[in-house]
Amino acid sequence: MVRLMPHSFLRSETGRLRLCGHRGDSVAAPENTIAAFRAAHALGASSMEIDTVLTADRQIVVLHDLLVDRTTNGTGAARDMTAAQIAELDAGSKFDASFAGERVPTLRETIALAHELDLVLEVEIKEKVDPGGYIEALKVVLAEEADRDRVMMISFDHAHLKAVKAAVPDLRTGGIVHEHYPDVVAVARMSDLDELCIDLDVFDPADGRALHAAGIAVRCHAYQPRVWKQARRAGFNWDVDLATWLRDGLIDTLSGDDVEWLSRFAAASLGAQSGAATPRV
Secondary structure, three states: OOOOOOOOOOHHHHOOOEEEEEOOOOOOOOOOOHHHHHHHHHOOOOEEEEEEEEOOOOOEEEOOOOEOOOOOOOOOEHHHOOHHHHHOOOOOOOOOHHHOOOOOOEHHHHHHHHHHHOOEEEEEEOOOOOHHHHHHHHHHHOOOHHHHOOEEEEEOOHHHHHHHHHHOOOOEEEEEEOOOOOOHHHHHHHOOOOEEEEEHHHOOHHHHHHHHHOOOEEEEEOOOHHHHHHHHHHOOOHHHHHHHHHHOOOOOEEEEOOHHHHHHHHHHHHHHHHOOOOOOO
């Protein structure tokens, strides 16, 4: 029997476009922190894309890099530190002094926040050294059905996602793609994926239609406004194209770093059918 999950990633089932904070609202708060997640939620996001790695004591923490150096006041590999040691690091001051003391959260803590704020999570697997150990730790973290219902595991490594699905069959998985493929449905099906996460610069509306016809969700990553300015100079017409694709229902989740801008763009785009102007960047 197929279990019906209450927290869908398909717009046809939820009746709304999900806005996703990429590492939270990472232009206004330190990435992958509770502060960034709360900021994104306050601006209208109902989804968060987060990055995760494994610690020395087999805990999963929300961190983009295998090293703690870039985003914290610490140094070294996460795999050589316990979750408690990582929790002692300052993950906010490098972004801005006003965030001093912000911590690197665990996946468990972030799932608890997702319940509190009624969010879903796109949990990217950044662990490269011990992927098998990561799966075993994930099985423990997601032992409860209510937690699995809010999670989509995502990765560039589709083979690893297939292994995740084999280990936890009712856990949804989404493959990240930065290229255009001749048959996106085949790409998704070969790895038992429930979603494809497609960058805006390779998004094809025909792919959106094909994926939806196959029951596969679509997340489109839309970058920051400064990237749009560069893309416009290069000849891309995202202002009009993305607005059209949103109105046509081809995208289930729209993600980006700047959630305030993303929210304004989505609202104006979906209101354009009644005469609202397409937003400028």
